[in-house]
Amino acid sequence: MNYKLKHIPVMKKELIDSLQIEKSGIYIDATFGFGGHSNEILKRLGKNGKLYSIDRDPNSVRIGNNIQDSRFSIINENFSQLFNYAKNKKIIGKVNGIIFDLGVSSFQIDDCNRGFSFKNDGPLDMRMNPNCGISAADWLFKSNVNEISSVLKNFGEERFSKKIASAIKNNNKIKKITSTLELVDIIKKATPIRNQFKKHPARRSFQAIRIYINQELEEIKKVLEDTLKILKPGGRLSIISFHSLEDRIVKRFMIKHSTKAIVPYGMAITEKQIQTLKICKLKIIDRVLPTQNEIKNNPRARSSILRIAELQG
Numbered sequence: 001m002n003y004k005l006k007h008i009p010v011m012k013k014e015l016i017d018s019l020q021i022e023k024s025g026i027y028i029d030a031t032f033g034f035g036g037h038s039n040e041i042l043k044r045l046g047k048n049g050k051l052y053s054i055d056r057d058p059n060s061v062r063i064g065n066n067i068q069d070s071r072f073s074i075i076n077e078n079f080s081q082l083f084n085y086a087k088n089k090k091i092i093g094k095v096n097g098i099i100f101d102l103g104v105s106s107f108q109i110d111d112c113n114r115g116f117s118f119k120n121d122g123p124l125d126m127r128m129n130p131n132c133g134i135s136a137a138d139w140l141f142k143s144n145v146n147e148i149s150s151v152l153k154n155f156g157e158e159r160f161s162k163k164i165a166s167a168i169k170n171n172n173k174i175k176k177i178t179s180t181l182e183l184v185d186i187i188k189k190a191t192p193i194r195n196q197f198k199k200h201p202a203r204r205s206f207q208a209i210r211i212y213i214n215q216e217l218e219e220i221k222k223v224l225e226d227t228l229k230i231l232k233p234g235g236r237l238s239i240i241s242f243h244s245l246e247d248r249i250v251k252r253f254m255i256k257h258s259t260k261a262i263v264p265y266g267m268a269i270t271e272k273q274i275q276t277l278k279i280c281k282l283k284i285i286d287r288v289l290p291t292q293n294e295i296k297n298n299p300r301a302r303s304s305i306l307r308i309a310e311l312q313g
């Protein structure tokens with residue numbers, strides 16, 4: 001593991017301020033990463049506070065294990081397992097705040113051995129936990145053109161998904177694609193030259209394959225409903241997402257639980273049903289974007305959106 005790599009936390013102040021940290025509160029950081037947000041929470045907690053962190057990447061957990069602080073613990077797990085983690089720790093319904101800083105860290109992208117980068121050569125892996133699941137190289141090798149094309153289209157909004165998928169398949173028939181720059185070269189050749197100037201031609205495909213390999217959207221969908229059981233009334237849920245696919249899931253979830261149902265005029269309804277309909281589990285608190293200054297200093301922040309909601313009593 002290369003400790004020289006680092007990660008600048010995005011919207012650190014905004015995210016941690018949104019939690020309105022209570023000194024003896026219980027908090028969860030579901031995406032520990034390089035620990036930037038976790039460390040800030042620890043700074044603001046008193047001696048009776050608690051922070052439980054999670055990351056699916058064993059390298060991140062190794063960094064977390066270096067934190068010598070009795071208020072802190074970390075596990076190597078997917079955040080879709082957050083409910084079980086909270087149950088084991090006996091903190092269901094007691095948590096003051098949960099944060100998610102979705103996606104991959106610079107710590108992962110900049111390490112060419114992980115295969116996330118289309119700029120540096122490395123093994124075509126892309127798993128956030130290299131001990132689980134199937135690598136990008138193996139998946140591309142075993143999948144057919146339609147499967148690859150639909151991933152590129154659905155998770156990368158790639159216009160040339162079919163062309164790129166066919167090129168990947170044809171190349172894999174001759175020799176298995178095993179490195180990131182081999183894949184970049186194939187994508188470049190399959191993309192019309194005129195589309196190669198604005199953004200890197202492999203950016204969308206790499207994003208799509210990474211999202212698929214790590215089942216990133218499924219992970220978010222699975223955990224969100226559980227956060228409602230884990231938080232205590234008044235507890236805060238603060239989520240930073242980096243692209244529209246993630247943000248759409250978060251936004252819809254927050255709207256769904258903060259909107260009262262509308263009963264058509266004249267429809268028969270009991271007193272008990274009226275009470276149930278009135279319950280909104282969440283109150284939307286804010287939607288925050290990074291400042292221009294932050295984007296200048298940390299271009300990764302460019303596409304980030306922070307959404308904050310509060311569990312109703």
Ligand SMILES: C[S@@+](CC[C@H](N)C(=O)[O-])C[C@H]1O[C@@H](n2cnc3c(N)ncnc32)[C@H](O)[C@@H]1O
Binds near residue numbers: 057101
């Ligand atoms: C953007 S980074 C978080 C950076 C962190 N907030 C910091 O300040 O250093 C996202 C982290 O979440 C982890 N991650 C992404 N999806 C996950 C999931 N489903 N379960 C657990 N960890 C996940 C990644 O491994 C990565 O380390």
